[in-house]
Amino acid sequence: MKTFKGGIHPPEEKDLVKNNPIVDFPLSSTFYVYIQQHLGAPAKPVVKAGDEVKKGQALSEPLGFVSAPVHAPTSGKVKTIAKMVHPVTGLLAPCIVLDADGNDEWAEGLPLKRDPFSMTREELIGAISSAGIVGMGGATFPTHVKLSPPKDKTIDVFIVNGAECEPYLSSDHRLMLEEPERVIGGTMIAMKILGLNTATIAVEANKPDAIKLLQEKVPPEIKVEPLKVKYPQGAEKQLINALTGREVPAGGLPMDVGAVVQNAGTCVAIYDACAKGLPLIERITSVTGRGIRQPKNIRVRVGTPVKEVIDFCGGLNDAAKIIFGGPMMGIAQFSDDISIMKGTSGVLVLTEKDTNISNYGACISCGRCVEACPMCLVPSTLSKLGEKSMWEKAMNNDLLDCFECGSCTYVCPANRPIVHFIKHLKALQRAASAKKKGA
Amino acid sequence: MKDIVVSSSPHVHSPEDTPWIMRQVVYALIPGALVGVYFFGIPAITVIAVAVVSCVVIEALWQKLTKKDITVTDGSAALTGLLLAMNLPSGSPWWLVVLGSLIAIIIGKQVYGGLGNNPFNPALVARVFLLISFPVHMTTWPQPRSFFSQAADTVTGATPLGALKTAIFEHGTITAAPGLNLMDPFLGNVGGSLGEISALALILGGIYLILRRIISWHIPVFYIGTVAVITGIFWLMNPDAYADPAFHLISGGLMLGAFFMATDMVTSPITYKGKVLFAVGCGVITVVIRFWGGYPEGVSFAILIMNALVPLINKATKPGKFGAQ
Numbered sequence: 050m051k052t053f054k055g056g057i058h059p060p061e062e063k064d065l066v067k068n069n070p071i072v073d074f075p076l077s078s079t080f081y082v083y084i085q086q087h088l089g090a091p092a093k094p095v096v097k098a099g100d101e102v103k104k105g106q107a108l109s110e111p112l113g114f115v116s117a118p119v120h121a122p123t124s125g126k127v128k129t130i131a132k133m134v135h136p137v138t139g140l141l142a143p144c145i146v147l148d149a150d151g152n153d154e155w156a157e158g159l160p161l162k163r164d165p166f167s168m169t170r171e172e173l174i175g176a177i178s179s180a181g182i183v184g185m186g187g188a189t190f191p192t193h194v195k196l197s198p199p200k201d202k203t204i205d206v207f208i209v210n211g212a213e214c215e216p217y218l219s220s221d222h223r224l225m226l227e228e229p230e231r232v233i234g235g236t237m238i239a240m241k242i243l244g245l246n247t248a249t250i251a252v253e254a255n256k257p258d259a260i261k262l263l264q265e266k267v268p269p270e271i272k273v274e275p276l277k278v279k280y281p282q283g284a285e286k287q288l289i290n291a292l293t294g295r296e297v298p299a300g301g302l303p304m305d306v307g308a309v310v311q312n313a314g315t316c317v318a319i320y321d322a323c324a325k326g327l328p329l330i331e332r333i334t335s336v337t338g339r340g341i342r343q344p345k346n347i348r349v350r351v352g353t354p355v356k357e358v359i360d361f362c363g364g365l366n367d368a369a370k371i372i373f374g375g376p377m378m379g380i381a382q383f384s385d386d387i388s389i390m391k392g393t394s395g396v397l398v399l400t401e402k403d404t405n406i407s408n409y410g411a412c413i414s415c416g417r418c419v420e421a422c423p424m425c426l427v428p429s430t431l432s433k434l435g436e437k438s439m440w441e442k443a444m445n446n447d448l449l450d451c452f453e454c455g456s457c458t459y460v461c462p463a464n465r466p467i468v469h470f471i472k473h474l475k476a477l478q479r480a481a482s483a484k485k486k487g488a
Numbered sequence: 489m490k491d492i493v494v495s496s497s498p499h500v501h502s503p504e505d506t507p508w509i510m511r512q513v514v515y516a517l518i519p520g521a522l523v524g525v526y527f528f529g530i531p532a533i534t535v536i537a538v539a540v541v542s543c544v545v546i547e548a549l550w551q552k553l554t555k556k557d558i559t560v561t562d563g564s565a566a567l568t569g570l571l572l573a574m575n576l577p578s579g580s581p582w583w584l585v586v587l588g589s590l591i592a593i594i595i596g597k598q599v600y601g602g603l604g605n606n607p608f609n610p611a612l613v614a615r616v617f618l619l620i621s622f623p624v625h626m627t628t629w630p631q632p633r634s635f636f637s638q639a640a641d642t643v644t645g646a647t648p649l650g651a652l653k654t655a656i657f658e659h660g661t662i663t664a665a666p667g668l669n670l671m672d673p674f675l676g677n678v679g680g681s682l683g684e685i686s687a688l689a690l691i692l693g694g695i696y697l698i699l700r701r702i703i704s705w706h707i708p709v710f711y712i713g714t715v716a717v718i719t720g721i722f723w724l725m726n727p728d729a730y731a732d733p734a735f736h737l738i739s740g741g742l743m744l745g746a747f748f749m750a751t752d753m754v755t756s757p758i759t760y761k762g763k764v765l766f767a768v769g770c771g772v773i774t775v776v777i778r779f780w781g782g783y784p785e786g787v788s789f790a791i792l793i794m795n796a797l798v799p800l801i802n803k804a805t806k807p808g809k810f811g812a813q
Contacts, residue, residue, distance in 0.1 A: 216500065286811065290810075299811040370493050372499055376497075376499045376500040377500070381492075381493065381499060382494070383492065397499075404493070404500060405498075406493055410506055410559065410562060410603070411602060411605065413604050413754050414604065415509070415753040416759065419758050423810065425807040425808060425810045429758065447809050450811070459498050459501055461501075462506045464505060466496055468497060469495070469496035
């Protein structure tokens with residue numbers, strides 16, 4: 050079975066939620082929609098307090114090409130634009146507070162009925178861009194940018210990422226299992242945009258039911274490829290390497306080796322945007338972990354308060370950590386006063402027993418991190434440099450090639466927070482280069 | 489809501505921590521230590537107990553005196569003690585063992601900043617220090633007897649490698665060395681350090697470590713392989729002057745060194761390629777000392793010399809990163 054070099058195999062822990070069918074989360078009375086839900090240039094709000102909005106109406110407009118708007122998750126009245134803690138940056142960030150009117154009324158003309166395959170490439174990209182679609186695996190890079198490679202890059206590989214290699218999470222699994230037609234529809238649209246007549250849907254072998262179903266449903270030009278169960282199989286560069294043998298050059302992008310990767314959930318959003326004109330206002334999220342009483346896979350609107358989501362799933366049970374995303378790369382939250390975002394693939398609640406709260410010791414040079422690193426770096430060296438804030442030396446040790454998958458830290462017997470040290474070094478490097486630019 | 493923890497990802501961790509690793513190495517040493525106890529009796533138990541206890545106590549005291557966190561629960565000091573004991577003659581007096589522990593923990597480890605920072609294998613630093621300073625004590629080898637027939641007076645004698653060296657010095661040929669049934673050093677029925685006498689027991693422990701993925705196979709296989717190849721070539725050229733490779737493999741400290749001393753994580757290279765280079769170097773130096781050196785055995789010196797080269801080896805064998813052009 051296809052895979053990449055390095056990586057780890059942590060307990061999968063998917064049994065907690067993988068067999069629970071998707072349930073619709075009931076409409077909340079108040080929504081909190083962060084304006085910045087994507088990676089890239091900022092966006093600015095186009096509504097103000099007191100405005101009546103309809104479901105699907107744009108609430109912000111992107112400032113630049115690499116940016117994305119957000120849309121009203123339901124109909125109602127804008128209460129205010131407040132500063133709230135942003136789940137990804139941890140900083141206060143503008144957030145549109147929307148009081149629902151309970152009618153859940155679509156903006157005029159939505160949903161549309163149209164044939165995406167009779168649309169031009171530009172029309173399709175425009176539909177994706179105005180729908181505010183971002184990478185839903187968690188990276189939240191604007192999708193229309195990924196689907197518009199510059200002319201000098203020849204794309205010959207399109208991969209749908211259904212690996213879902215993060216432990217615990219099952220949102221992509223359920224989506225592929227329950228709505229394979231939409232996944233495949235989105236895949237076909239992306240193929241049309243990229244001018245390709247083949248695509249591969251890559252799924253880790255621990256989802257045999259989804260693999261089997263997709264294999265039955267896909268047209269002959271789409272291949273369903275089972276992958277070895279190994280973390281981080283779903284990381285873009287590792288996924289491309291596993292399927293094609295190509296290595297994205299250091300500091301480069303997938304398109305440098307002719308590849309484009311989209312998450313399975315993103316494909317569904319692409320389908321909805323192109324075939325029905327619907328903006329990205331809802332997603333599938335796995336609410337799971339032993340710290341939650343009734344783990345569920347929910348279809349939830351962007352902007353729904355996490356507190357309500359937790360209550361809907363039976364409430365907390367000895368919660369030690371609340372995480373947006375999976376246990377390997379997800380972000381620990383310091384409050385439940387936050388809301389679901391476009392990139393929230395999971396709300397993971399870990400108990401103290403399941404998480405890792407203890408001190409770290411000295412590096413014993415065991416080499417396990419070197420063996421685990423999918424980028425073939427020497428994480429132990431980076432961690433020692435991080436301890437001493439020596440970012441310049443770390444740059445000579447490939448600091449920026451690390452994408453913080455956490456494999457090194459997972460295996461470190463001395464429990465060293467290697468990823469933390471690396472983030473610290475990267476922050477120092479960023480600050481120094483910003484200063485240099487300013488000077 | 490109750491207090492929740494906020495920290496960097498990842499939020500889960502492998503259960504295999506440093507104390508667990510140290511425990512596995514201790515388990516792997518048990519067969520070798522038991523053989524030592526079987527053939528050398530109560531004195532062997534005393535040496536092991538004194539070494540382990542004094543290493544732990546000395547490390548704790550040092551850390552208390554220097555106002556550092558006391559980290560003896562990581563198991564590394566206890567393991568150093570056990571490894572030191574395995575490298576000493578079973579008849580070592582208690583003060584020699586305590587002195588060795590002091591050297592291992594303070595000079596071998598703590599002056600560099602403790603666990604993870606020492607360039608040299610602490611137990612070997614101590615052994616070599618004792619060997620140079622107390623040559624008589626360190627080369628007085630009680631002869632093996634069954635645990636159940638331990639008599640009051642201990643008979644001492646040479647190790648197989650020692651006898652070989654003497655024969656070469658005195659007669660210029662190995663044929664003068666007393667004949668040796670290879671089964672004896674395989675099972676442990678020979679003179680030697682407490683924990684090095686049985687190749688079988690040490691190989692079993694080594695295989696356990698490899699299966700448990702505590703060590704990789706690279707260092708033992710390439711170390712032992714290098715010794716086998718070089719001694720094999722010389723033996724084929726002149727069997728009167730050089731002993732056969734089987735003898736070289738299973739006598740002396742090679743098995744203990746290759747499986748347990750050279751594989752010490754802190755003082756060996758971090759990549760597989762580096763481990764191979766390191767192991768070949770250990771093998772070459774071991775044979776050079778055994779053939780032409782003043783000492784009959786070269787394992788400790790070989791490993792210490794190669795320890796010094798580890799930073800260079802690590803630099804030379806840095807893995808090629810993903811996507812490098």
